[in-house]
Amino acid sequence: MTIDAHDEGVELHDLSSVSGDELALAGISHHGRTRSARVRELIVELWHDKAGFIGVCFLSMLVVSAVFAPLVAPHDPRQQDLVNRVQPPAWSDGGDWSFPLGTDGLGRDVLSRLIYGARVSIFVGLAVLVVAGLAGVLLGLLAGYRGGRTDRVIMRIVDTQVAFPGLLIAILMASLIGPSIRTVVIVLAINGWMIYARMTRGVVLSVKETDYVEAAEIIGCKARRVMWRHILPNLAAPITTLAVIEFARIVLAEAALSFLGVGVKRTDISWGLDVASGQDQIFNSWWLVVMPGILISLTVLSVSLVASWLRVIADPQEREKRFAATQIRRGARDDG
């Protein structure tokens, strides 16, 4: 049985770092549940939120097929097949099940391209989250904990940049740097770090005044230790929810940049690029635009569903509201 100090709430976490006595920690633990029990509880809760459950399922499927794309995809996504050009999806007239979602103007399999395209979307999403998140959290911690001039300078930069025409500046930057996956990551990270900084600073300001942070300071913890071990854990829940919402925004932004031709390279495989190239053939082959479009929408939708589920489980008040709502509905059903 392992006890996860990180998950046991802030007070305990603090005790462990002050006393350093793992046994005392285990003894005091008021709900010493194992990690597997927590996971099981989480799954049960996920099952209750049907929308969130569907979202998680779709995203897992997407991630698995992206990771194992060479095994999952029926064709090589770059393989041109001039005999089977502009084949419609399998279920419509003239379709063929060897190309389930049809082929494009060069005879490349649409389904395979979508599966490989997921790699770019997911990679860009995660990379931007890491870069923007790290930068934003670090600067937010610094602003909130140091206060004074550091705080004023950082927050002034945040406020100013928030008031910029974000996507247009992203387009300008991306076109100047030149299209590539790296460009998209850089541009979108610069475009999105501010929101993490703001949230982090807010949390730090509210936590800074608590007794346990003061206690840590009194016993002589260094600023860095206070920031990392005592303040940072409070950020886990809000930052996770924020990161999930941001992921949806990044997937949309990457698709938009690639659609406009300033995102990834022309030779890369991306949903946005596929929509752009399908636009020229919109009069006779609708599926070239519709298939990647639907996939982008479904991905963003699933992420939003997961985000709203996360928001509920991370917030006790929301949790209570939801519980009350189901009780009322159940009561109404019994009455009627």
Next chain:
Amino acid sequence: MGLFALRRIGQGLFVVVAATVVVFLLTRAFTDPVGFILPLEATEAERAAREVELGFDRPIIVQFGDYVEDLSRGDFGESLWQPGRPTIDIIGQTLPKTLKLVAAGMTLAIGLALPLGMIAARRPGGLLDRVLVTISLIGLSMPQFFVGLLLIIVFAVQLRWLPVGGYGGFKHLLLPAIALALPAVGRLTMVVRSAMIDELNSQYVLVAKAKGLPTRAIYTKHAFRNAGVQVLTLSGWEITRALAGFTVVVEKVFAWPGFGFFALEAIQRRDIFLLSTIVLVAAILVVVVNVVIDILYKLIDPRIEVS
């Protein structure tokens, strides 16, 4: 109030100045403007000649001085793509078209989201609410270019009711406006809904109900007034985001000749001066919208303070 407005305008000016500096540094210092303008196969000599011609060989601080001086005279530079033509001239021609599209799209978005959100908030968790929430979620998940292309496939290619694209009257405006509006309708409906639910659950609404006010009065006079502050902020946010990027996408899909469309043309034609003028003008517009919204905000709710 006057002081509030002045301070807010001062902050806005600061943002404009910052945007000018950022655009300048992005286009002259942090990237290689000559590399952007010239084709890949250009020789070193050609590059050097072009650098001198455009003044990019001078020290960056001298360039910045000149840039600011030109801007202060209202001179935004000449287009490279259409030599001899001031970039601001192209803006003057394209900006009204973008504003028309954004105005139409956002009117549609706010006009739809307000009633839909309020209807959904009447019975949270009810059938109508769940249907509206689902539709909103689907709407806000769709990228504008996909909405636009779907509309083209259905209404222009299949039904042939409306034109595929281009600039013109109401018929040309309809599809792009819907494409710009739909994701915003989804987001705004959710905001109106949750703001209204919060207000309807508050004590003062209970009092209003208890003293027997008609539901309609509670909705319009009490709850909506208070929810309006949040709705206004988010509407302003939608307008700025539409101006500062989403129009580019929609204008590309429908070949609508606004400044977003020309920003993409500028990239294609390697016209760095036109591109930076467009970004700068968009920054000014975004600041103006933000300042106006904040002042309106203060008029609705005098408790707000400038941070």
